[in-house]
Amino acid sequence: MIDAVESWIVLLPLPIQILLLLAVFLPLCWLAARAVDPVVEWVLRPHTARSRRREDVDR
Structure with a gap:
């Protein structure tokens, strides 16, 4: 099945x-x-929260 699909795709013209x-x-x-x-x-949330606190302190 996979070989038949692969062969069909390979035989199509490049734009298709x-x-x-x-x-x-x-x-x-x-x-x-x-x-x-x-x-x-979610993974970067602690980093962005820390950056925001740092920006608030710098102001």
Whole structure:
């Protein structure tokens, strides 16, 4: 099954391959970014809170 799909994609013209790649990977990358963003914000929250306190003291 995988070999048949791979062969089909390889035999397509390059512009069609690029459109297919974008149609598949753009939504996947968008979903991955939506999943990773809250995790990154949670991990960096102590650092940003510390930076804000430091800015308040400097004023």
